[in-house]
Amino acid sequence: MLLRRIAFVFICLTLTIENGMAQQNGPAWKGQPGPATHFYDAVSTYVNPVLPGDHPDPTLLKVGNDFYHCGSSFHFNPYLPIYHSTDLVHWKVISRVLLPAHSGMIADRPGSGVWQGAITYFYGAWWIYFSSGGQWFSKATSPAGPWSAPVRVKENAQTGPLGYDNSIFVDDDGKPYMVIKNGQKVNRLQALGQDGQLADTVINLDWINAHLQYSWAEGPVMCKRNGYYYYFPAGDVSGGQYVLRTTTLTADSSKWERLGDFFKPITDPDNTFPRPNHISAPVQLADGSWWTIGQSYEKRGNDDWSGMGRQTSLYRVVWEGDRPWGEAPASGPVVKPALENNNTPWRSVHTDRFDTDSLGPWWHFLTRPAAAAWSLTQRKGWIRLSPDSGRTHLLQKETDHYYTAVTRVNVNDGVQEVQGGIYLTNGKQSVYARLYYDHGSNPRIVFQLDTARREMPYNKGKNVWLKMERVAHQLTGYFSTDGKNWQQLGAPLSAVAIDKAQPDFNSWVGTSVGLFAEKGPADFNFFVCKDGFSALPAVGSSNYYGIRKIKHGEDTGVTNVSPQGGWLMISGVDFGTAGEAKAVEIKGSAAKGGTLELLTDDLTTGEKIAVVQVKPGDRLLSTGSLRKVSGQHDLFVRFPTGSAGDITIQGIRLLRTGK
Numbered sequence: 001m002l003l004r005r006i007a008f009v010f011i012c013l014t015l016t017i018e019n020g021m022a023q024q025n026g027p028a029w030k031g032q033p034g035p036a037t038h039f040y041d042a043v044s045t046y047v048n049p050v051l052p053g054d055h056p057d058p059t060l061l062k063v064g065n066d067f068y069h070c071g072s073s074f075h076f077n078p079y080l081p082i083y084h085s086t087d088l089v090h091w092k093v094i095s096r097v098l099l100p101a102h103s104g105m106i107a108d109r110p111g112s113g114v115w116q117g118a119i120t121y122f123y124g125a126w127w128i129y130f131s132s133g134g135q136w137f138s139k140a141t142s143p144a145g146p147w148s149a150p151v152r153v154k155e156n157a158q159t160g161p162l163g164y165d166n167s168i169f170v171d172d173d174g175k176p177y178m179v180i181k182n183g184q185k186v187n188r189l190q191a192l193g194q195d196g197q198l199a200d201t202v203i204n205l206d207w208i209n210a211h212l213q214y215s216w217a218e219g220p221v222m223c224k225r226n227g228y229y230y231y232f233p234a235g236d237v238s239g240g241q242y243v244l245r246t247t248t249l250t251a252d253s254s255k256w257e258r259l260g261d262f263f264k265p266i267t268d269p270d271n272t273f274p275r276p277n278h279i280s281a282p283v284q285l286a287d288g289s290w291w292t293i294g295q296s297y298e299k300r301g302n303d304d305w306s307g308m309g310r311q312t313s314l315y316r317v318v319w320e321g322d323r324p325w326g327e328a329p330a331s332g333p334v335v336k337p338a339l340e341n342n343n344t345p346w347r348s349v350h351t352d353r354f355d356t357d358s359l360g361p362w363w364h365f366l367t368r369p370a371a372a373a374w375s376l377t378q379r380k381g382w383i384r385l386s387p388d389s390g391r392t393h394l395l396q397k398e399t400d401h402y403y404t405a406v407t408r409v410n411v412n413d414g415v416q417e418v419q420g421g422i423y424l425t426n427g428k429q430s431v432y433a434r435l436y437y438d439h440g441s442n443p444r445i446v447f448q449l450d451t452a453r454r455e456m457p458y459n460k461g462k463n464v465w466l467k468m469e470r471v472a473h474q475l476t477g478y479f480s481t482d483g484k485n486w487q488q489l490g491a492p493l494s495a496v497a498i499d500k501a502q503p504d505f506n507s508w509v510g511t512s513v514g515l516f517a518e519k520g521p522a523d524f525n526f527f528v529c530k531d532g533f534s535a536l537p538a539v540g541s542s543n544y545y546g547i548r549k550i551k552h553g554e555d556t557g558v559t560n561v562s563p564q565g566g567w568l569m570i571s572g573v574d575f576g577t578a579g580e581a582k583a584v585e586i587k588g589s590a591a592k593g594g595t596l597e598l599l600t601d602d603l604t605t606g607e608k609i610a611v612v613q614v615k616p617g618d619r620l621l622s623t624g625s626l627r628k629v630s631g632q633h634d635l636f637v638r639f640p641t642g643s644a645g646d647i648t649i650q651g652i653r654l655l656r657t658g659k
Contacts, residue, residue: 117130126141159188262324359383403469444458445466533655547639559648
């Protein structure tokens with residue numbers, strides 16, 4: 001009733017950044033899972049996906065207190081990025097296994113390349129097994145690399161072709177096995193020797209899917225608990241996850257028991273990740289809980305984000321006796337594992353100012369030639385993309401539905417017809433958006449998606465700032481001569497053709513965003529994907545607790561639903577260079593008022609950067625002194641305690657000047 005009485009008058013509000021540390025001053029929430037958990041004062045929950053964007057066929061490895069993830073990288077290279085986490089929620093790329101120089105055996109086109117990426121540890125070393133026209137492995141003394149040149153796994157007549165989407169299971173005695181998958185009906189096990197090659201005799205499990213009970217029965221993984229071996233096959237790319245068990249590794253089907261579906265039925269009508277599957281082998285934590293990660297396309301009704309690819313979520317595994325169940329996907333916050341994050345930010349597209357001599361491991365290329373067509377040394381503080389012919393790209397996996405990508409591009413006057421700018425593409429590279437500077441006899445700024453095209457003459461030199469704003473399925477292009485004052489390039493374009501489900505499953509891969517150059521070299525001074533000086537819609541949060549969306553006409557905001565407060569987190573916000581952000585502008589409304597807090601990186605250990613005194617009459621007054629904030633941070637907004645639904649936030653934007 002209170003919400004109905006609030007006047008939805010969205011106003012722009014300015015607040016000054018202040019020093020301070022986050023405080024735990026709210027009551028504990030008693031509902032789950034224990035009486036001492038502070039859901040409103042600390043980040044004790046997460047919202048899936050934990051690896052947003054295209055992360056298909058996930059594998060998960062636990063070694064000590066660390067977790068590692070890899071999966072299929074297909075034609076994106078360098079191949080097989082290794083992710084590291086200490087809490088299963090926050091992940092970062094620490095290495096890439098296979099460099100383009102070692103990839104002559106890999107087909108260089110969408111849907112080809114490297115499949116599987118099964119990272120494992122046995123016999124005192126790190127191994128990763130992958131598929132590319134056969135099974136291969138690389139080896140390292142650390143998951144951060146360097147990784148050895150690939151070695152082919154030798155096939156034999158008894159085992160048969162080794163296929164793809166295999167995994168590695170290590171038994172309690174340290175003996176490793178390859179979990180082999182080829183086609184629809186081949187499911188087998190075979191031990192591995194000290195040299196990483198197949199050993200002993202094959203354990204034939206072809207009966208598992210002899211009648212196509214599980215569609216393709218692909219991506220099988222295994223774990224062990226209480227003397228039982230558990231075998232988890234996935235249905236196919238669109239979903240389905242199943243489980244079988246036995247007390248002995250045998251080909252005798254009578255010794256195995258089919259347990260049926262792995263995931264519990266979905267009861268959340270707002271869930272946007274239906275039919276998760278292709279899980280990793282479940283792992284057990286020190287507190288006895290079990291967890292797994294799995295993939296799913298994102299879709300709810302007509303709101304289709306399947307084009308982003310198969311995104312990876314974290315699921316708790318619960319046991320009913322010796323029967324495992326994956327908890328059903330939920331649209332809202334989930335209690336996170338009892339683990340500590342090691343200051344890793346939420347997975348988001350990285351800002352890069354190209355001020356080092358090496359390229360960050362978060363970048364990828366679409367072709368092998370493109371992986372050699374760049375330089376960070378030809379012009380200090382810039383990256384140069386130099387296509388030999390046609391177009392070259394430097395991209396990252398797209399991770400969000402709301403962001404503003406910004407870059408500064410510069411071309412050489414001596415080279416005609418060069419094009420350079422921001423690029424967003426689907427996995428097949430058949431539908432893409434480009435916002436670019438066209439340097440030719442008639443210089444212009446062009447914004448194009450499929451057959452839709454916006455353009456404007458640009459005669460103010462070869463140096464231009466470009467900005468592409470995404471608000472859900474809508475893209476808007478801007479350009480600037482100084483990076484501060486922007487001119488919109490015509491009406492927005494619809495990105496539905498990029499975002500929706502694609503033919504042939506989008507060649508198995510999802511959307512990417514970044515930079516491109518065409519017909520000649522172009523220099524880029526930086527790339528920012530979530531520009532803090534542009535609008536940051538509150539509905540674009542990656543994590544939250546105790547809040548809900550409110551729709552009023554065309555405006556969408558968020559408000560807290562509990563008198564104990566609530567919070568939201570917008571991941572990967574770029575605050576610019578040191579001292580650049582002077583103030584913050586908030587668009588929202590309030591009825592009674594209270595105190596709104598902004599923090600970076602965490603609710604308990606992060607820096608409190610702003611306090612907003614919200615007073616009756618829809619006015620927010622800033623308090624505190626200026627504080628310098630720079631670089632890329634996760635931005636937290638904490639709602640006040642005392643009442644629910646009083647303050648509604650629509651969006652946030654950094655300012656380069658004070659109030």
